[in-house]
Amino acid sequence: xxxxxxxxxxxxxxxxxxxxxxxxxxxxxxxxxxxxxxxxxxxxxxxxxxxxxxxxxxxxxxxxxxxxxxxxxxxxxxxxxxxxxxxxxxxxxxxxxxxxxxxxxxxxxxxxxxxxxxxxxxxxxxxxxxxxxxxxxxxxxxxxxxxxxxxxxxxxxxxxxxxxxxxxxxxxxxxxxxxxxxxxxxxxxxxxxxxxxxxxxxxxxxxxxxxxxxxxxxxxxxxxxxxxxxxxxxxxxxxxxxxxxxxxxxxxxxxxxxxxxxxxxxxxxxxxxxxxxxxxxxxxxxxxxxxxxxxxxxxxxxxxxxxxxxxxxxxxxxxxxxxxxxxxxxxxxxxx
Amino acid sequence: xxxxxxxxxxxxxxxxxxxxxxxxxxxxxxxxxxxxxxxxxxxxxxxxxxxxxxxxxxxxxxxxxxxxxxxxxxxxxxxxxxxxxxxxxxxxxxxxxxxxxxxxxxxxxxxxxxxxxxxxxxxxxxxxxxxxxxxxxxxxxxxxxxxxxxxxxxxxxxxxxxxxxxxxxxxxxxxxxxxxxxxxxxxxxxxxxxxxxxxxxxxxxxxxxxxxxxxxxxxxxxxxxxxxxxxxxxxxxxxxxxxxxxxxxx
Ligand SMILES: Nc1ncnc2c1ncn2[C@@H]1O[C@H](COP(=O)(O)OP(=O)(O)O)[C@@H](O)[C@H]1O
Ligand SMILES: [Mg+2]
Numbered sequence: 001x002x003x004x005x006x007x008x009x010x011x012x013x014x015x016x017x018x019x020x021x022x023x024x025x026x027x028x029x030x031x032x033x034x035x036x037x038x039x040x041x042x043x044x045x046x047x048x049x050x051x052x053x054x055x056x057x058x059x060x061x062x063x064x065x066x067x068x069x070x071x072x073x074x075x076x077x078x079x080x081x082x083x084x085x086x087x088x089x090x091x092x093x094x095x096x097x098x099x100x101x102x103x104x105x106x107x108x109x110x111x112x113x114x115x116x117x118x119x120x121x122x123x124x125x126x127x128x129x130x131x132x133x134x135x136x137x138x139x140x141x142x143x144x145x146x147x148x149x150x151x152x153x154x155x156x157x158x159x160x161x162x163x164x165x166x167x168x169x170x171x172x173x174x175x176x177x178x179x180x181x182x183x184x185x186x187x188x189x190x191x192x193x194x195x196x197x198x199x200x201x202x203x204x205x206x207x208x209x210x211x212x213x214x215x216x217x218x219x220x221x222x223x224x225x226x227x228x229x230x231x232x233x234x235x236x237x238x239x240x241x242x243x244x245x246x247x248x249x250x251x252x253x254x255x256x257x258x259x260x261x262x263x264x265x266x267x268x269x270x271x272x273x274x275x276x277x278x279x280x281x282x283x284x285x286x287x288x289x290x291x292x293x294x295x296x297x298x299x300x301x302x303x304x305x306x307x308x309x310x311x312x313x314x315x316x317x318x319x320x321x322x323x324x325x326x327x328x329x330x331x332x333x334x335x336x
Numbered sequence: 337x338x339x340x341x342x343x344x345x346x347x348x349x350x351x352x353x354x355x356x357x358x359x360x361x362x363x364x365x366x367x368x369x370x371x372x373x374x375x376x377x378x379x380x381x382x383x384x385x386x387x388x389x390x391x392x393x394x395x396x397x398x399x400x401x402x403x404x405x406x407x408x409x410x411x412x413x414x415x416x417x418x419x420x421x422x423x424x425x426x427x428x429x430x431x432x433x434x435x436x437x438x439x440x441x442x443x444x445x446x447x448x449x450x451x452x453x454x455x456x457x458x459x460x461x462x463x464x465x466x467x468x469x470x471x472x473x474x475x476x477x478x479x480x481x482x483x484x485x486x487x488x489x490x491x492x493x494x495x496x497x498x499x500x501x502x503x504x505x506x507x508x509x510x511x512x513x514x515x516x517x518x519x520x521x522x523x524x525x526x527x528x529x530x531x532x533x534x535x536x537x538x539x540x541x542x543x544x545x546x547x548x549x550x551x552x553x554x555x556x557x558x559x560x561x562x563x564x565x566x567x568x569x570x571x572x573x574x575x576x577x578x579x580x581x582x583x584x585x586x
Binding site for chain 2: 183186187188190193194197198200201202203204205206207208209211212214215
């Protein structure tokens, strides 16, 4: 995945805060959140494709170019309705939401936890990667969806449109923060931390652990989908590489470096790791992945609460001892 | 068969469970009357904790009946459902929510709606706050309310967990080795706290400490190799040759 300019980064940054909502607060390590991001992106991409209309290379009023190229005569059923913005935007939320709900319902009910869950989230995004690569799936194969012309009637490349998209991303990021911190501070957020600390104890008190996991899992998938939908018009393309498990793993590393169990940590981690990536790929490109892996190991072993935790330790050493968990919640609130 | 369960609060009949061919619970039968407090003793590995696992839905028995309230079949329910029926449990190893404050630990355990959406929009009422304050006073942790539970001593964690149990307002409390790791003074206080609780609720308490069991002054069930070896007053079971053999003969 390419991270070049800040506006395209912010939706993705929002979605990594969500990786942390499930990992840091609920103890579910998802290695496949990129899948929900990509699904939201594809829903948006489908809308943008239908907006092209007769301006495509083959000038077919209904069929996107790649379908004409494949000799398809009519639009597949799952492409119906994507010419309407309201429908497409609904799908941005529904598709990742429903898939996450079903996936979570099956896994959490059968009490799949820990490493096993992480592995099947990887499998999920990998399966989608392979599926979306296929031309006959109807999503443009490995080229994906691109050559977008306009969005809601405005030319997609125009500076004005780009500014509005950027503002919308920033707004979504802020909104994501507000929602996430409201969730974290509510009693539900406390139950999530309780599940992370002592899952069976939480069950013996009478909380249906799987319902709580399902709620936060689905919420985070929906928000990742929205982030993906905002990302696509800005980069002008969506292709199967967004399903690459490596992208989801990288997001997890951002969270670990920044500090899990805080909402601001993932953002700090994203900036820090991307700074390192830019520097390394310039100087020693072949070493970058090894450096990233080493960083992950070092952080996990020596800095379990990441950069934020390190900062917290410095602050508490100076001031009077503060409440650790509430302290991070408060920081997140300030950032929102 | 279930007729015999009538009028009982907890009824275990011929319950067995094996782990990899090893019979941890072997044709165990036990009846608890409403309002009763019962002490369970027995050597390590006798199956005391496993019995609690069966009652609370953590372990499914291979055979036998486990009934609550004379008719509710506990073997068909999961942990959360059993907890919401009114069965609370304290683990052998104190288990509290370490990264929550002492007060939040009690607040989370407080009887109330357990759904995710109810929790999302929950606002703590004045009644709930009073109840939390009262419970903190009972377990003598009022001045530690803002402390993270991780910072409590072992004995204080045991008490916090008992407080969480009381917050659930269960009809039956299952308490696994509450005095483990406590000083003599704490042990004595715990015994009097349990006696206080037993005035309004039914209690099953597992304990090794004979001074503690004597202080409770209730009917004792001796477990050995997964079944009941003897039952009666502490003096009666202490005089029982089979019990003496199990405790001293090895
Ligand atoms: N989940 C399990 N898997 C295998 N063996 C178990 C399991 N739980 C308990 N046991 C065995 O069952 C026996 C009874 O254990 P337990 O109920 O913990 O005894 P107690 O609490 O009386 O000391 C022990 O031998 C223990 O090793
Ligand atoms: Mg035990």
